[in-house]
Amino acid sequence: MESADKLFNYLNSKLKENRNLEDLDNLCFSLFCTTDILPENLKSLKITKDVLAQTFMKLAIDKGIIEKSDKNYWNDLIERSLRHGNSPNIQESQTILG
Secondary structure (H helix, E strand, C coil): CHHHHHHHHHHHHHCCCCCCHHHHHHHHHHHHHCCCCCCHHHCCCCCCHHHHHHHHHHHHHHCCCHHHCCHHHHHHHHHHHHHCCCCCCHHHHHHHHC
């Protein structure tokens, strides 16, 4: 998955400091809703639910959030957010990404 690898590399470089799970949840759902928070060279990536789940699973493992290192957690997060009509805090995601 080229998109997942590129997205992981970018996010991993931006998330140097430890982030809590709420930040990662919001960032994942924000990226599902919009790619506007990404730099121009990444906006053309095919960012599907599966790409996000794979990317955030790897980030959770890398950041030591082992209890959320399951791809199903991230797929379910997006599904629950959509089902409940949640909106991501895109401004917070932009702040996280700098």
